[in-house]
Amino acid sequence: MGNLNIHDAENQELLDRIRQGAADIASELVEKANLKEGQIVVVGCSSSEVTGHNMGSWSTPDIGQAIFDGIYSVFKPLNIYVAAQCCEHLNRAIIIERAASAPFEQVNVLPQPKAGGSFATAAYKTLTDPVAVEEIKADAGIDIGGTLIGMHLKKVAVPVKLEHNHLEQAIVLAARTRLKYIGGERAVYQ
Numbered sequence: 001m002g003n004l005n006i007h008d009a010e011n012q013e014l015l016d017r018i019r020q021g022a023a024d025i026a027s028e029l030v031e032k033a034n035l036k037e038g039q040i041v042v043v044g045c046s047s048s049e050v051t052g053h054n055m056g057s058w059s060t061p062d063i064g065q066a067i068f069d070g071i072y073s074v075f076k077p078l079n080i081y082v083a084a085q086c087c088e089h090l091n092r093a094i095i096i097e098r099a100a101s102a103p104f105e106q107v108n109v110l111p112q113p114k115a116g117g118s119f120a121t122a123a124y125k126t127l128t129d130p131v132a133v134e135e136i137k138a139d140a141g142i143d144i145g146g147t148l149i150g151m152h153l154k155k156v157a158v159p160v161k162l163e164h165n166h167l168e169q170a171i172v173l174a175a176r177t178r179l180k181y182i183g184g185e186r187a188v189y190q
Contacts, residue, residue, distance in 0.1 A: 015066040018050065018168060022070025025142060025164045025172055030074060032160050033140045033176035037079040040100055042138035042152040043071060044085040044092075045119035049145025052169035056087065064118025067144065067167070068126055083136050084123035085149055086116040094133045094152060095123040104133040119144075139177055145170035153177055 029035065045067055048058040068084070075082050081100040086093045090109055093116075109132045111120040124130045140160070141149040144167050150157060154177040165172050181189055 026074035044147030046145030049170040068122035
C-alpha cells in the first residue's frame with residue numbers, strides 16, 4: 001500500500017494538486033452534462049493509477065481521500081449524489097448516501113483500501129449516512145484510471161469529452177446518460 005507523509009511539503013503539494021484536479025473534473029462534468037440536483041454520479045477511481053502504478057498495486061488512502069474531497073466539494077453543494085464504485089474485490093459495489101439508495105439493493109460490506117479501494121473507503125468515511133449497494137443506475141459518471149463504470153450507468157450512456165482528461169498519471173473518462181429514443185419513424189422527440 002502506498003503511504004504518504006502528509007507532513008512532507010512535497011506530498012502536501014501533491015495532495016492539494018490532486019484535490020484541485022478532481023474538483024476541476026467534477027465542475028467540468030456538471031457543466032457539460034447539465035447535471036441537476038438529486039442526480040447520481042458514479043465515480044470509479046484507482047489511486048494506484050493516479051500515482052503511475054498498476055491498478056490495485058499502490059492503493060493510497062491519502063490520495064483516495066484527496067480525490068473524494070475534490071469531487072465532493074463540487075457535488076455536495078449542488079445536492080448531486082456521489083456514488084463511489086468499489087474495486088472488483090467487492091464486485092464493484094457502490095458506496096452512496098442512504099437517502100439516494102432506496103431503489104437499490106443494499107449489501108453488507110465495509111470498504112478498505114485493499115478491498116474496495118482507497119476512494120470508496122474515503123467515501124464511506126466522509127458521507128453523512130453511507131450504505132453499500134450492489135448496483136445502481138447513475139445519471140453520469142467519472143472513470144479515473146480505467147475502472148470500468150459502465151455497469152452502473154443508466155441506458156443510454158453518452159461520452160463527455162473533458163478538457164481535464166487526466167488526474168496526475170491516470171486517464172479520466174466521463175459520461176452522461178440520456179433517455180432512450182423509442183417508437184420509430186413516426187415518433188416525435190423532445
